[in-house]
Amino acid sequence: MVHLRDIKTDVKIGSLTLRNPVMPASGTFGYGEEFAEYVDYNLLGAIVVKGLSLEPRAGNPPPRIIETASGMLNAIGMENIGVQAFIKDKLPFLRQFRCAVIANIYGETVEEYCKVAEVLSGAEGVHALEVNISCPNVEKGGVAFGTDPAMVHEVTGKVKSSTNLPVIVKLSPNVTDITGIAVSAQDAGADAISLINTMTGMSVDIISRTSNLANLTGGLSGPAIKPIALRMVWEVYNKVNIPVIGIGGITTPEDAVEFMIAGASAVQIGTANLINPLATMDVLEGILTYLEVQDIADLRDLVGSLKLERPEE
Amino acid sequence: MPLNKRILTGDVISNREVAEGHFLMAVKLPFAFETPLPGQFIMLRIKGKSEPFLGRPLSVYAFQRRREKVICEVLYRVVGKGTQQFSLLKFGSTVEVLGPLGRSFTIFPSEKDVILIAGGMGIAPMTYVAGHYRGSKAGSKMKMICYTGARSMDDLVALERMEVLCKTKVSTDDGSRGYHGMVTDLFKNDFPTLNIKKTVIYACGPRPMLKALAAILEDQPVICEVSLEERMACGVGVCLGCVTAIKDDRGNKQYKRVCKEGPVFNIKDIMWD
Numbered sequence: 001m002v003h004l005r006d007i008k009t010d011v012k013i014g015s016l017t018l019r020n021p022v023m024p025a026s027g028t029f030g031y032g033e034e035f036a037e038y039v040d041y042n043l044l045g046a047i048v049v050k051g052l053s054l055e056p057r058a059g060n061p062p063p064r065i066i067e068t069a070s071g072m073l074n075a076i077g078m079e080n081i082g083v084q085a086f087i088k089d090k091l092p093f094l095r096q097f098r099c100a101v102i103a104n105i106y107g108e109t110v111e112e113y114c115k116v117a118e119v120l121s122g123a124e125g126v127h128a129l130e131v132n133i134s135c136p137n138v139e140k141g142g143v144a145f146g147t148d149p150a151m152v153h154e155v156t157g158k159v160k161s162s163t164n165l166p167v168i169v170k171l172s173p174n175v176t177d178i179t180g181i182a183v184s185a186q187d188a189g190a191d192a193i194s195l196i197n198t199m200t201g202m203s204v205d206i207i208s209r210t211s212n213l214a215n216l217t218g219g220l221s222g223p224a225i226k227p228i229a230l231r232m233v234w235e236v237y238n239k240v241n242i243p244v245i246g247i248g249g250i251t252t253p254e255d256a257v258e259f260m261i262a263g264a265s266a267v268q269i270g271t272a273n274l275i276n277p278l279a280t281m282d283v284l285e286g287i288l289t290y291l292e293v294q295d296i297a298d299l300r301d302l303v304g305s306l307k308l309e310r311p312e313e
Numbered sequence: 314m315p316l317n318k319r320i321l322t323g324d325v326i327s328n329r330e331v332a333e334g335h336f337l338m339a340v341k342l343p344f345a346f347e348t349p350l351p352g353q354f355i356m357l358r359i360k361g362k363s364e365p366f367l368g369r370p371l372s373v374y375a376f377q378r379r380r381e382k383v384i385c386e387v388l389y390r391v392v393g394k395g396t397q398q399f400s401l402l403k404f405g406s407t408v409e410v411l412g413p414l415g416r417s418f419t420i421f422p423s424e425k426d427v428i429l430i431a432g433g434m435g436i437a438p439m440t441y442v443a444g445h446y447r448g449s450k451a452g453s454k455m456k457m458i459c460y461t462g463a464r465s466m467d468d469l470v471a472l473e474r475m476e477v478l479c480k481t482k483v484s485t486d487d488g489s490r491g492y493h494g495m496v497t498d499l500f501k502n503d504f505p506t507l508n509i510k511k512t513v514i515y516a517c518g519p520r521p522m523l524k525a526l527a528a529i530l531e532d533q534p535v536i537c538e539v540s541l542e543e544r545m546a547c548g549v550g551v552c553l554g555c556v557t558a559i560k561d562d563r564g565n566k567q568y569k570r571v572c573k574e575g576p577v578f579n580i581k582d583i584m585w586d
Contacts, residue, residue, distance in 0.1 A: 030551040037318040050553075058568055065546050065554035067395070070363050072546055076553045079568065223363055251363075274547035275358060275367055276320055277411070 007291050008298040011045065011266045013243055014166030014191030016128050018045035018100055018266065021299060022256070022284040025247050025270030026051050026104035026130060026170075027076065031090040038277035043284065045266060046100040049086070051132050053106050054116050056082035060137060066203045066212035071222025071249065072271060073201050075137040075215035078106055083116050087123045100127040102168065108141040110155055114162040121163040129165050131155065134172030134197035136219045143197075146172040149184040156188035166191040168245065171236075173199050173225070178232045179239040186240045193236055194245035194268065196229045222271040223249040230262050237263020237304050251279065253286020260287075263304040321346055322360060325406040326384065328399075334391045335434075335470045336400050337374070340408055342383045349373040350417030351442040352515075352540050352577045355385065356548035357399070360407040365395040368411065370545045370572070372438040372517070374471070385410070388437040388471055414548050415576050418442055418515055418538050423451035425513045429459040429479070430526060432496055432518020436461050436471050438540050442515050443478040458482065458503075462496025462522075465489045497525040509535040516540070516580070524585045537580040543571040558584040 009020040023046040029035055031049050041047060059079025066073050081089070086103070094101050103120050107113035113131065120126045133155055135142030145151045152169070160167050169185040171178060173196040182193050198219025203212040211217070229248020237244050246264030250256050251272040259267050272279035287299075296302055323340040331337045340357075349355070356368035375386040391400050402408070418438075427446060431439040439459060446452030457479035463469045466489035475481045483491030484499040492499040496518070514537040516526055523539050530537050543555040550573035559569040559582050566584055569575065 027553075028547075028551060034549060034551045037316060040316055058566075059553065059556070061558075062556050062568075063544055064556065065544055065552065067365060067367050067546075070366055072367060074546070074552065074554060079553050079556070222366055271366075271546075274552050276409075277547075277549060278319060 002292060002295050002297040004288060004292045006297065007288060008300070009288070011243065011299070013128060013168065016100060016166045019098070020045040020284060021260070021266035022280050022287065023048050023102065023266065023268050024273055024280055025268035026132065028270045028273040031081070031086060032094045033090065035273070035277050039281055041097040041099050044099040044280055046102050046127070047094060047097075048102045048104055048130060048268060049090070050080055051078055051104040051106040051135065052080050052083045052086050052116060052120070053078060054083055054112050054119075056080065056085065061214045063212060063214055066218070068201070068203055068220065069224060071220055071224035073203055073213060073218035073220055074198070075213045075218035077137045077215065078135055078142070083119050087119070091123060091125050095125040101125055102128045102130050104130040104132050104170070106132045106135060106141060110158055112141070113155055114158050117159045117162040121165050126165065128168060129159065129163060130168040130170050130194060131159055132170050132197070134170050136172065136174060136198060136200045136217070137215055143172045143174060146181065147175050149180050152181050152184040153188040156185045156190050160189040168192040168194050170197055171195040172197050173228060173232055179235050182236040182240050186242050190242060192243040192245055193240060194247055195236060196225070196232055196248045199225055199228065221249065223251055225249050226255060230258055233259055233264050234262040234306065250283065253283050253290060256283050256287055257290050257302070260299070260302045261304070261306050263306070265303050320409050320411050323385070323408050323410045325402045325404060325408060327404065328402045330400070332470045333467055335388070335468070336391070337386060337388050337471070338399065338402070339384055339386045340410060342385055342410060344381055344383055346383050346385065346410070347413055348378060349376055349385070349413035349441075351420065351445045352418035352438050353413040353415050354548070354576060355387065355410050355412035355414065356545070357387065358409040359398060359402065360409050362398070365398055367395070367546050368409070368548060369395045369399070370548055372540065373413065373441050374437040375441060375444065375474075388434060390434050411548055415572055416574060418540070418577050420445065421513055424511065425455060426508060426511055427455055427457040428500070428507070428512055428514040429457070430496060430500055430514065430516040430518070431459065431461040432522040433463055433468065435517030435540070436475065438517045439515060440471055440475050440478070443475060447478050460484070460496050460500045462486070462499065462518075495522065495525065497522055497529060500526070501529050504529060509533055512536070514538070523580070523583070527580050527583065527585060530580060538577050539580045539583070540576045541571050541578060541583070542576070545572050548572045560584055
């Protein structure tokens with residue numbers, strides 16, 4: 001019987017080693033300071049900060065969010081303080097913690113992605129980049145890059161040559177074949193794939209007959225998208241040989257374990273942080289308990305362990 | 314950084330319909346729950362439910378801490394799925410509470426006349442402000458008036474508690490009680506009689522009401538703070554879902570988070586259109 005303290009939970013993403021597989025999803029954890037009184041960041045595998053662009057962005061007009069069945073739609077529109085302000089005002093705070101810092105980056109053009117990547121590569125305390133080619137709520141950039149395999153290849157390749165940090169490419173589910181996109185990212189040198197970002201959706205106010213979001217459409221997140229995310233993680237896991245980071249409605253440790261069985265080497269907790277700032281900690285604790293109870297000494301033995309044949313009744 | 318914040322579990326000790334569609338809920342909380350400042354809110358969620366999924370922001374209406382007993386009261390109107398589910402909670406139901414959250418009203422230590430203007434459920438934080446002043450040494454003697462308005466008599470809630478705390482003037486849109494018209498018009502009639510340099514105004518209500526108030530107070534040298542209502546997901550500043558347009562120092566538009574930089578803002582900083 002394996003003892004809790006002997007369980008191996010480290011995850012390798014390119015040259016980076018995470019202590020454990022649990023991290024928050026970009027945009028649900030601010031720039032890091034916001035949850036510091038709730039979560040001991042030293043216990044997280046990594047922190048993934050809000051998406052950063054070269055210049056500050058004001059984001060979309062309100063209303064920006066609306067609850068839907070078992071989830072929510074958001075159309076924040078990449079509001080962020082810009083990469084320079086992040087390095088100057090937010091990064092010093094994050095350096096005090098043991099966990100890795102993953103900067104999520106966004107651009108309207110390939111050049112902007114590369115520039116943001118370059119700037120962050122020179123900053124002390126950033127350990128990896130997550131390239132957001134999947135934001136559905138902006139006019140330019142974002143998902144426009146993430147739905148075409150050739151564009152994915154170009155952005156990934158050029159970001160890779162702009163940085164020596166490990167590069168994670170975050171994929172959009174708003175595509176017909178997620179595996180083609182994932183393979184393009186891998187071929188262009190991605191160190192890992194994270195998926196899924198939100199699914200485009202809509203919600204209407206029947207009294208005013210207007211959209212519940214000023215942006216008309218938004219990105220659906222939360223438990224509502226979990227089965228879709230899980231299926232896509234499984235599909236991608238079977239087509240690539242780089243680590244897959246599972247995202248999409250993970251709220252409980254059981255959800256996270258499902259993703260790992262389907263092929264996720266690590267998981268990101270997103271919308272669940274919004275209803276419970278301690279969601280990452282609860283999920284981490286539960287994963288460890290699961291591994292102990294199931295007598296699994298190394299997390300890697302769980303990843304992709306889905307059995308295709310059902311046991312005989 | 315101290316790890317001193319978490320979601321607390323509370324027990325509903327009463328959840329009473331005080332007027333049609335309006336409820337007063339009292340939640341018993343652990344001692345660790347901090348005493349809310351006037352204008353602060355909590356995120357309330359039904360434990361273990363994925364529907365409604367998100368918590369709902371509710372202003373603190375009343376609060377008491379007696380030894381180990383901590384009770385937070387909130388007032389709400391059933392407007393959607395979330396509040397509808399709240400209305401079904403019974404004695405002993407378990408809720409999750411995050412808070413107190415947000416920027417509070419500025420409380421002046423002495424020598425102010427206090428005006429409270431409430432529209433609809435805006436009465437909740439206004440009552441907590443009034444109670445806070447009345448509970449302090451200086452505030453117990455301050456001149457305080459509350460203007461409160463609702464669509465009709467049936468929607469005027471929590472008047473009794475306010476009337477105990479201060480002089481209360483009432484308006485209804487349909488004229489079924491008090492002044493027939495908007496609460497801001499009722500206030501406007503009295504406005505010329507105020508010593509505005511000595512007055513502080515607090516307001517909470519629907520956005521059109523606050524906008525009308527802003528128009529009345531335009532160019533007037535009076536302190537006025539308002540509490541805004543906005544849909545929220547997290548309540549703690551990470552999701553950027555609840556922003557409102559605010560004028561920065563140079564008069565440029567900037568989005569500020571109602572949950573973090575607010576819900577209380579200086580009325581002069583808010584951009585209404």
